[in-house]
Amino acid sequence: MDRPPIEPMRTSRKLSFLDGQQLKDLQEATFQILENTGVQFPSDKALDIFTEHGAIVDRDSRIVKIPRDLVIRAMGKVPRYFTLGARNPEFDLILQDGVSYFTNDGCGHNVVDFKTGEKRASTKKDVGMAARINDYLSSMAFSWTMVSAQDCGLTSPLHEIDVTWRNNTKHYQSVTMMGEKICRYGVEMATVLRGSEEELRNRPPISLIVCTIAPLVQDKEAIEGALILGEKGIPIVVMSMPTMGTTAPATYAGALAVGDAEVISATVLMQLANPGTPVFHSIFHAWADPRTAAYVGYPLDSRARYAPVEIAHHWGMPSLGGAFGTEASEPDSWRSAAEIATDPLLVALAGAEIVTGIGLRDTYTTLYPESFILDDDIYHSARFSLLDMDVNPDTLAVDVIATVKPGGHFLSQKHTRKNMRTSMVRGVIHQLDKSGKYRDPSEYARERVQWILDNHHPEPPDEDVQKEIDRILKTADKELNS
Amino acid sequence: MSEEFYKKLMAAVVDGEPEDAEAIAKEALEANLDPLECINKGLVPGIQKVGELFSTGEYYLPELIIGADAMKAALEILEPALVGGQKLDVVGMVILGTVEGDLHEIGKTLVGTMLTANGFKVVDIGANQSVEAFVKAIKEHGADIVGASALLTTTMLQQKKLVEALESAGLKNKVKIMVGGAPVTDRYAQEIGADGYAEDAISAVDIAFRLMDAPV
Structure with a gap:
């Protein structure tokens, strides 16, 4: 199958938002919150694990206070680097310093139908469409549940896995699996795909992102589901989304402290239950409008946007950095690009191991298929900005400059002929029409989507594997949907 | 052989x-x-x-x-x-240059190359050329078309002077005038009485063919 290789963001440069003392102070705040204020875990299973390991558990309020030494001991077990397996081994992601792997946004619930233009609820078919576009694009190192399969009832997270595998050969990170039952079925499907539990552990083809509830509450279904995956060594992302002024203090440091305490408390639980479980750290703080309390992701002052990446690394954890996710409703307005334009550059410079967010509009809720292509361009623009420049006698071309002389031009030079084709890389903005004029970028983006859907057909799982998956889905539907 | x-x-x-x-x-x-x-x-x-x-x-x-x-x-x-009556078969004879006070070469050089590649004979008189130098070259080579380039709002006024000079020399109906350059617009070209304007070298070829009344 011909398709571009994945092109992750690579850079040897680092951008620091916080200095060593600030990182220490933030960590100290988390220790104090965990030890003195505690975090609510509305799950008996979680409370049992904490009790067993010596945390202070109040069964009435379900608040767990975690002593500092227990946090330190548990956090010592989190792996810093590991591998996210893919259906196609070429797309296995080996986490490492200086490389950021990106993917699309999730998990929206509206789709602007590619054919009719009608805005409607997303379906399993849309999940497959998004997975197929993702599989083709080099900006996409792995795949996320871009929209939800709302036509599949309670087992939709499993149907999303199924339709993603039919249309995508990269690593899949579920954004929707919740609860023990769904997660057990998910693990069963992944084991069938990989062939054995050992292979599942070595090259997990799926991972899961779970969200905390700010301030300082864990979601029962999310936590219990994550524990099931942790048993098999399947990676988990714990994401906190504190909103400044409503669910967190209205100061950056305070919001980050709340978010960090949520992430670290869940990570400690995962390590106590299954030491060594791979866990990503993620805080995506937002702002509440001080007049309306509306959710704002991109105020004018969003300094230290990727400080959470540094906080993760300070704990010795890999980080998921959230990028893109504009609040604009249109696929291609000034706002849709302006809000997100510096995100991919900053998050890569901060060194996030994985980054999500390409392609949705309306604050992570609405999919225009062409937005995939438009945001892909913003991604590549950042990627090129970070590439090293070649400086050598050939690229300096001093001899060519001497030949041209002052006032001449370089178009007649064979050096120009050799290099001009590749010196300007064409994005969606510089696509030529037949008369040599630049085309409308959105029109071109729509054409690319159509081309991918018509021409790109990733290999589905083997027939016997698919049969097993179908059987698991049927059982799950019978148990949970009837 | x-x-x-x-x-x-x-x-x-x-x-x-x-x-x-x-x-x-x-x-x-x-x-x-x-x-x-x-x-x-x-x-x-x-x-x-x-x-x-x-x-x-x-x-x-x-x-x-x-x-x-x-x-x-x-x-x-x-x-x-070439010997005796042998003559090159060309679509048209074009004089090209950048107007006086303006040192920008590349735009009109590209136009010249595109026209040459399409069968025109092009004489490029260079940059910073006076109206007189244009008129002299037109007469000398019996040009069908003259192309005057200007990249500055201050030098584009020279294009108007060229049109006026060709009128006084009685050449206005004998040679077609094309103008171009970053600040120049189709509307400006019409206002000063030029015959054609192109925004880039590729469309300049279409305009030149049209001015020669030759099939593109």
Whole structure:
């Protein structure tokens, strides 16, 4: 199958938002919150694990206070680097310093139908469409549940896995699996795909992102589901989304402290239950409008946007950095690009191991298929900005400059002929029409989507594997949907 | 043997090898080949092929320009060797230049190359050229078209002066006037009485064909 290789963001440069003392102070705040204020875990299973390991558990309020030494001991077990397996081994992601792997946004619930233009609820078919576009694009190192399969009832997270595998050969990170039952079925499907539990552990083809509830509450279904995956060594992302002024203090440091305490408390639980479980750290703080309390992701002052990446690394954890996710409703307005334009550059410079967010509009809720292509361009623009420049006698071309002389031009030079084709890389903005004029970028983006859907057909799982998956889905539907 | 020379000349133009083109042209004359045949059967099909590859997107600007350079290098050898009534078959004769006070060359150079590649004979008088220098060159070469380039709002006024000078010299109806350059617009071209305006080198070719009343 011909398709571009994945092109992750690579850079040897680092951008620091916080200095060593600030990182220490933030960590100290988390220790104090965990030890003195505690975090609510509305799950008996979680409370049992904490009790067993010596945390202070109040069964009435379900608040767990975690002593500092227990946090330190548990956090010592989190792996810093590991591998996210893919259906196609070429797309296995080996986490490492200086490389950021990106993917699309999730998990929206509206789709602007590619054919009719009608805005409607997303379906399993849309999940497959998004997975197929993702599989083709080099900006996409792995795949996320871009929209939800709302036509599949309670087992939709499993149907999303199924339709993603039919249309995508990269690593899949579920954004929707919740609860023990769904997660057990998910693990069963992944084991069938990989062939054995050992292979599942070595090259997990799926991972899961779970969200905390700010301030300082864990979601029962999310936590219990994550524990099931942790048993098999399947990676988990714990994401906190504190909103400044409503669910967190209205100061950056305070919001980050709340978010960090949520992430670290869940990570400690995962390590106590299954030491060594791979866990990503993620805080995506937002702002509440001080007049309306509306959710704002991109105020004018969003300094230290990727400080959470540094906080993760300070704990010795890999980080998921959230990028893109504009609040604009249109696929291609000034706002849709302006809000997100510096995100991919900053998050890569901060060194996030994985980054999500390409392609949705309306604050992570609405999919225009062409937005995939438009945001892909913003991604590549950042990627090129970070590439090293070649400086050598050939690229300096001093001899060519001497030949041209002052006032001449370089178009007649064979050096120009050799290099001009590749010196300007064409994005969606510089696509030529037949008369040599630049085309409308959105029109071109729509054409690319159509081309991918018509021409790109990733290999589905083997027939016997698919049969097993179908059987698991049927059982799950019978148990949970009837 | 002659066929082989034509092929080699064509290849030198298509491959963009000016040094080869010049050397082959010299060899052809030493072998007593007809220079006009060398041009019409070697260089012309070569530059047509270059134009075709450019329009299909396979060739980029440097290939186009180096191809035209190769043709020019060979023509400089072959043209002086034309005998008797032999004459080059060209679409039209074009004088090109950048107006007085303006040192920007590249735009009009590109226009010249595109026109050459499309069968026009182009005499490029260079940058910073006075109205008088334009008029003199038009008379000297019997131009069908004059193209005046200006990249500055201060120098584009010279384009108007050129139109006026051609009117007073009684040349306004004999030579078509094309203007171009970053600040120039179609509307400005009409206001000053120019015959054509193109915003880039590719559309300049269409305009030139239209002004010659020749099929594009």
